[in-house]
Amino acid sequence: MSNLLFSPSLTAAETLRRNNEAARVFIARKTACVGCYLTQFCTLEDVAKTYGFSVEEFMSELQSVAQTNSFTLSGAQNEK
Amino acid sequence: MKFSPKDLRQVTVFQNATDDDLDQIVRNSITRSIEEGEFFFFQGDPANYLYVLVSGQVKLLQTNPGGQQVNLRTIYPWQMFGALGAVREQADYPASAQALENSTALAIQSTLLHEMMETRPYLSFDLMLLMTSYIQEMQARYRELATERVEQRIARVLLRLTAQSGQKTDEGIDLAFSRQDLAEMSGTTLYTVSRVLADWERRDLVRAGREQVHITNPHGLVRVAEGLEK
Numbered sequence: 001m002s003n004l005l006f007s008p009s010l011t012a013a014e015t016l017r018r019n020n021e022a023a024r025v026f027i028a029r030k031t032a033c034v035g036c037y038l039t040q041f042c043t044l045e046d047v048a049k050t051y052g053f054s055v056e057e058f059m060s061e062l063q064s065v066a067q068t069n070s071f072t073l074s075g076a077q078n079e080k
Numbered sequence: 081m082k083f084s085p086k087d088l089r090q091v092t093v094f095q096n097a098t099d100d101d102l103d104q105i106v107r108n109s110i111t112r113s114i115e116e117g118e119f120f121f122f123q124g125d126p127a128n129y130l131y132v133l134v135s136g137q138v139k140l141l142q143t144n145p146g147g148q149q150v151n152l153r154t155i156y157p158w159q160m161f162g163a164l165g166a167v168r169e170q171a172d173y174p175a176s177a178q179a180l181e182n183s184t185a186l187a188i189q190s191t192l193l194h195e196m197m198e199t200r201p202y203l204s205f206d207l208m209l210l211m212t213s214y215i216q217e218m219q220a221r222y223r224e225l226a227t228e229r230v231e232q233r234i235a236r237v238l239l240r241l242t243a244q245s246g247q248k249t250d251e252g253i254d255l256a257f258s259r260q261d262l263a264e265m266s267g268t269t270l271y272t273v274s275r276v277l278a279d280w281e282r283r284d285l286v287r288a289g290r291e292q293v294h295i296t297n298p299h300g301l302v303r304v305a306e307g308l309e310k
Contacts, residue, residue, distance in 0.1 A: 032299075032306060032308070037240060037242060038253075038299075038302060040243070041248050041253050042299075
């Protein structure tokens, strides 16, 4: 677990700052976070709760894009 | 308020200036300190000096003949303001500069910067950087005024202010700002701001107190600002 880059309490701003590619996950999840004025106030947990998806799946997608430059949307989101 | 000439390198226009340039500027300039509510200059005064804010906070405001005020921008330390005279001869300040708190600024003669720019292209270039960023900002605000509903404009101003000075709490985000400020910054009236805030309170987006707004549903406010609803 120690090599996890993201945690539920990390803000959206910090997540996007740490890894440019993270924006792709936020966009694929259809959030309005990229470019939003309030990214420094919302944690990944807040984002997941607001849009009604699993924070664990969200984090694993972010982790995947950070490490391998690619990710697959989990769960129902896949069927889009 | 002590500062060294090298501190001026934090100013966009002086970021590439040499130590000699900065020494020359500070040597030939005066430091002015004013109290909250006082003015560095008034709209219509001859723009003989440009200013670099050293400490405090200053608002630039324009007044129409009817006396209605519009806040153009807030200036923070190490930002330049009132620089029109360095570029254009016989210019008048297009806006007034009022201290929002006790403030100190370095007053630089417009002619001094003008003369320095003639032999130092980097000063001109960096002033252009500042000017183009202002133009872009004004274009964005013009677009907002021309195309967005007043509710959207107020939401955007609130979000911008929140990003700059909001405080996160357990129940949302706190922001210290009066309705009058919000009205001036979003180019509308106090009455409209009060009406919109009351509507948002009913929809549980914010709680508005005296000189204070508490954002209870940040995401809801983003939806309003982005025009994602209705």
